[in-house]
Amino acid sequence: MISVADICFYCLGAMLLILAGLTVLSKNLFRSVLAFLGVILCTAVLFISLRAEMVALAQLMVYVGGILIFVLYAVFLTSELGGKMPDPGQRRTFIAVTASMFSLAVLLGLAWQFYGPLGAEQVIEPNIASLKSLGFRLLNPGPDGFLIPFELISVLLLAAMVGAIAIAKQSAKSGAKS
Amino acid sequence: MTPLSITHPLGDWIRQQLPSPFAAIANGLIAVIAIAMLVVVTAIFLVWLERKVCARFQARLGPTRVGPFGLLQPVADAIKLLMKENIRPRTVDQLAYFLAPLLPITGSFLVLIVIPFDHNLQVLDPDAGIVYVTAVSGMGILGVLIGGWGSNNKYSLLGSMRAGAQLFSYELSMVLCMLLIVMASGTASLRNIVLSQQGTILDWWIFKLPVAGLVAFLLFIVSSTAELNRGPLDLSEAEQELTGGFHTEYTGISFSMFFLAEFVNMFAAAGLGATLFLGGFLAPQIGWHPVDQLLAFIPGFIWFAAKAYFLIFLYMWTRWTFPRLRIDHLLSLEWKFLLPASLANLLLAATLVLFKWVIP
């Protein structure tokens, strides 16, 4: 029997697919960013329905509050209002299709490995991604934890930031000269 | 996080009466309608309050004609705004132009869902309430950005660019201030944060952490003023420079959406400040029994409103006193002063919590 939750899930999935398609296929860069916003929101709702609220919130915070705004900035500063993007070449299309097929295969493989054949009943462990458990895992130096990768990534980000500032300063200097 | 549930006698009663999925839907609907009513009523009242308070600051009377004390003035304004022709300039990006006004109001609506108005008056109490608030408040920025760009007006574009830079940077120090409370109280759920402040007034986080609490409160007020886009930090509107900034091209109902969101956001931010620092819905207790009982007799939502409106008064007071900062000063204020200060304050608070140097 199909439950209310299932109907919701399928609707959400359909919406997600349509929006993802729009993100990729829209000729207007701004429209595709908006579609991307929809994708993020739908994914967040999916996470919530999987009882992974923390992940959903993190997704919203990072993508909507951060990345999407930067993408919007980039779009605003580079594209014309109502401007259309040129058609990608055949080579690019081919590469894109191959890459997405490959990643789909990887994802399906992973899903198969963890959950077996599609449609099998899985018991979702509640609060698998609660704030507390995530916090403990992030700050756990042991093999289960992510303290060392987390710190490594922080160092990488710091290096990237310093590098960005250095580049910006250099270009400002050369700009002043010219 | 429990799925949509009202922890209120009404919610329990509905759950008894109806089978479970319908009860959940009914409860959800009630919650949504209640929040929507709250949004509308608060916005209307705040518009009136702002006009009245600002008038008194400026040695004026403010609205007096429509209704007693001009209380119906915002209703008249709203009718006027709704009746107005919704002018759409020919060169705007239609989707962006129509979508933008909806986003900020959605954001403030979503924030109000987790604010604990009283012991049993909260739509949703996620574990990660603070994270939720920061996550959904990003919607407001998006609306401003999209609207400013979609209007195809240089003033709007300048305003939205300013807004992006400003809101993005001030979110950092605001989150750090909230993080301080999370650290001190050991929970990120807004309800539990309130409950962690039980006791006398000195148990409110503003006083409980010596110095650090007060500093965090002030930093929160400053950075939330910037987040709210209110004077003296209303750079993206900046009427005198940008003739209205991102909403230059908006009229009628779509303008009023931005307008409404601004006021509801102010209420939400003030409610958040009251929750985090001023004990939320808890009655102020001074440690002397008879008075305490009297104070505790007053329902929690009234205390909550009183605290929130105190903060709103602070917002209004600064808005109608100070001149506006310049955009580069605003950003250097954040990056050179507020952010280091809130980081240092976080460190101080961590030390205090670690050695338990809190007011008992």
Next chain:
Amino acid sequence: MISLNRFAGSVSALLKGLGVTLNYIVHPKRVVTREYPENRETLTFPERFRGQVVMPHDENNDHNCTACTLCEKACPNGSISILTTKNIASKRVLGQFVYRLSSCTLCNLCIEACPFDAIRMGHGFEMAGYTREELDLILNKKEGR
């Protein structure tokens, strides 16, 4: 330490500013608003208030104008036209004192020019009209004698 001093100075300056505005809100007596259409009855005007030009008439509905046209000449905007007529003694007298409020700048020059105090500045100030013709006034109630 200098910067700390500066910081303290800035904060105290900001607080002083806040004090000024707070002073207004806690002293309702400082409100200066007067509500106009309601207080129309009690409105007082200084004696010299320059509203629209009027021509005082006595109890017999007579006025002092002799149609000397000094005011017409004194008016910088040509707002006054004196239309004369002849009375029974075939003397030139005032027929109509046409005053175009629409172009009048209320400069007081006509009143200064008048040697007979026939016109003066009234206290009327609600001068709006729907058409320009409404503002073409005839000040005298009857012809001169």
Next chain:
Amino acid sequence: MIKADSKLLSTLPPGFALHDTGEDGSQEYFLNMGPQHPSTHGVLKLVVKLDGEKVVEVVPHLGFIHRAIEKMGENESFVQYIHLTDRMDYLSSHINNLCVCMAIEKAMGIGVPERGEYIRVMVSELQRIQSHLLWWGSFGMDLGAVSTFLYGFKEREKITALFEELCGARLTMNFFRPGGSNSDVPETFLPRVKEIIQDLKFALDEFDALLTKNPIIIERTRGVGILPKERAISYGCSGPVARASGVDLDVRKHSPYSVYDRFEFDVPLGKNGDCYDRYWVRMEEMRQSIRILEQASAHFPPDPYRSKEKPNYKVPAGSYFASVETARGLFCTYMVSENAMKPYRIKSRSPNFSNLSAINEMSAGGKIADLVTILSTLDIIVPDIDR
């Protein structure tokens, strides 16, 4: 980025065309500030070339309310011209009137009785204060502190009410006449002036607490819109704008008209010529005006207030010149008469045109918010520029 509108470029007058946006892909674009903009104080249009928020170039467009007042003056009698000067710099209308009267007096050899001179000085100083009060209010509002606008107007209202009692009008006074003034001051004049002085002293302290010492104001005005002394002279700036740049130019002091030589007052001078100095100079000028008012009201001479009126104002042939210091600077009247009732040519030199001309130099390189600050501290009155 939105590209510069090519139609906009074509509206620029020949010779004033801004450099086109570079073909090198630079990010510069044009912004039309005005004629309907909250901080241009009237129908002034500024065509601003911006690089992001940085101002590259500013070109003011004038003429939106040109009324050919000088040409109208050729068809009016000398006395009638006085009331036209009300409508140039409407915040200094008394002082403008005074200038025309002085030119006519010079031409016809009319003397002014002492009381008349004292009335002129006191009314001029009151006018200067009310103009500066309005400026103070709008300055605060331009910088975003809206309450100051109301405070400034609240104080100004007292002086305007006094003017209403004095001459019946609040803005377009038409009060001074050759040989004195239209009428004597009412009996209530002196007590009201004393009252106003008391109120103003209190208000100025409040203003200092609100804006003068406010760190936000200091940040936004110090070092912003610097006009060096020699540039101020070469642009022909006058009044507080020039004095803030250190140009010691005040007609009241250096070629005293009326009875200004009898009063003790200082001419405040700035050092840097930035917005803060212009702000400070105006605040200080209000205090100096209060000083003058105090001295004048202490020795207010008895009647008569006006010398005997001439039967007509037929000005002998020749050219005549008079200059006064209005709230915004040097106001001069130059008239050529052919022994007639009407001037052959009458010319008013008003301070705002010259003051505005310096705006490009002052604001280039600053932010768009600085442009607003600079425009506000220039304290322009657009009808005075266009005339």
